[in-house]
Amino acid sequence: MELLHSGKIREIYADGEDILLVASDRISIYDVVLPTAIPDKGKILTQLSLWWFEQLADVVPNHIISSTDVPAEWAGRAVRCERLDMVMVECIARGYLAGSGLKDYERDGAVSGVVLPPGLIEGSQLPEPIFTPSSKVPPGQGHDEPMTYGDVEAKLGAERAAELKRITLEVYRRGSEIAAAKGIIIADTKIELGVAKDGSLKLADELLTPDAARFWSADEWKPGGTQRYLDKQFLRDWATHNTDWDRTEPGPEIPDKVVEATRNRYVEVYERLTGDKWR
Known part of the structure; x- marks a missing residue:
């Protein structure tokens, strides 16, 4: 192969x-x-x-x-x-305020051009889930950058942009319903979509995993601070608060206890x- x-x-x-x-x-x-x-x-x-x-x-x-x-x-x-012919837009749905979405909101009162109500805090549930796409940059060519829905329309056309938004929000909605029944909040997630030979969109790569979504334990959710993460945000927080790493190559070795806690x-x-x- x-x-x-x-x-x-x-x-x-x-x-x-x-x-x-x-x-x-x-x-x-x-x-x-x-x-x-x-x-x-x-x-x-x-x-x-x-x-x-x-x-x-x-x-x-x-x-x-x-x-x-x-x-x-x-x-x-x-x-x-x-x-599949992969769509060069990272499709992200957010139902709660966390991560880069929180930073954007604190700076602009909006995320990817979607204006949100004032007074939200870290961990707040949004009035309704929002579509917050980002650019998809090939490896080694920089970092993904936030896009507005208008940017997606300009890049892919109005019809394809509407499909991406509909699918992303429906995947998030259905996934959140299933997870909620298991006592888990899906704060946000990203999905990958590609175009099949017949022109239809299909899900690809991974779906609603701890690498691609923020999972919180519902019975411990409390807006106003960090949550008990059931995903790799736990590792990001460890690196931020327990090392002097500058987020460039090479990354820090992970201690055994942190490896076990992450697993x-x-x-x-x-x-x-x-x-x-x-x-």
């Missing part, structure tokens, strides 16, 4: 007309891959994504062909997928959402 691309977390291989997406145990924060791996992370991301793709199959189709027709050495962490969060959110015990 031909290696098409090696990303921060995944490798993409060509296998005839299909591609194989292989998730590693690497972890990245602030666009830097840290030198310490998180055991089982690649398998957790893959299996949780597969679970979500199945849950949301009636909302939007996805690129999965098979999760078992893969080389044995990649079992559990690889999927066989349809080739435990990935396992917890997998088990709470799916109802299955992580093996």
